[in-house]
Amino acid sequence: MHFKRWQQKMLFNLTSLNLARFLTEDALILKEDEHNVQVISVVDAWKHSEFLCQNYVMNCLTDSLYSVYDSKKMAKELWESLDRKYKTKDAGSKKFMVGQFLDYKMVDLRVVINQVQEIQLILHEIHYEGMVLSETFQVAAIIEKLPPAWKDFNNYLKHK
Numbered sequence: 001m002h003f004k005r006w007q008q009k010m011l012f013n014l015t016s017l018n019l020a021r022f023l024t025e026d027a028l029i030l031k032e033d034e035h036n037v038q039v040i041s042v043v044d045a046w047k048h049s050e051f052l053c054q055n056y057v058m059n060c061l062t063d064s065l066y067s068v069y070d071s072k073k074m075a076k077e078l079w080e081s082l083d084r085k086y087k088t089k090d091a092g093s094k095k096f097m098v099g100q101f102l103d104y105k106m107v108d109l110r111v112v113i114n115q116v117q118e119i120q121l122i123l124h125e126i127h128y129e130g131m132v133l134s135e136t137f138q139v140a141a142i143i144e145k146l147p148p149a150w151k152d153f154n155n156y157l158k159h160k
Contacts, residue, residue, distance in 0.1 A: 003086035004129075010060060014053060022053035023079040050075055057082075094129045101126060106147040119145065 014020040028046040030039065054075035058066055072078035101122045106115045119142055126133065146154045 003082075006060070007083070007086075010057060014056060017052075017056070019049060019053040019056065019075075022050045022075045024076060026076065027074060054078055094126075094131065097122060097125045097129060098131070101141070104145055106145050106150075108147045108149045112147065112150070115145075115147075116142065 011020055011023075014023065027050065028043050030043045054072070057075060057078055058070065061069060069078055069081065072081060101119070104119055104122065106112065123133070123138060143154055143157045
């Protein structure tokens, strides 16, 4: 859940460690005719940093996901695989959040302020996913979701 948030945090951590570039760069390969000590040390340093990057990402996965992704040999391959898998799931999450907002109904048996806070959390998740709802729409939708006992107040707000 919340892959985009996890991905942003992971990217920040890797950037602060100066390792984020290994998520997008292809591996440095030593050519057969390059046996220069300096070139060899550059390739070795690149491999070491790439190894660190990959394992920082792996270390932040749950045990069950670790087992699924431990076959990935490069940080770039791992990152792209996670991106493909979980961005698709996030799209489903967006639909779920919209459905949750549209289906939400307030009830008389619960405190209204708590129910409004629940709606605000759903709206916050919708905004976090990058979807934009006008403030007017949000207010009108919340007014429509007021519990039946608030019918008179609901009508008052609509005509105000």
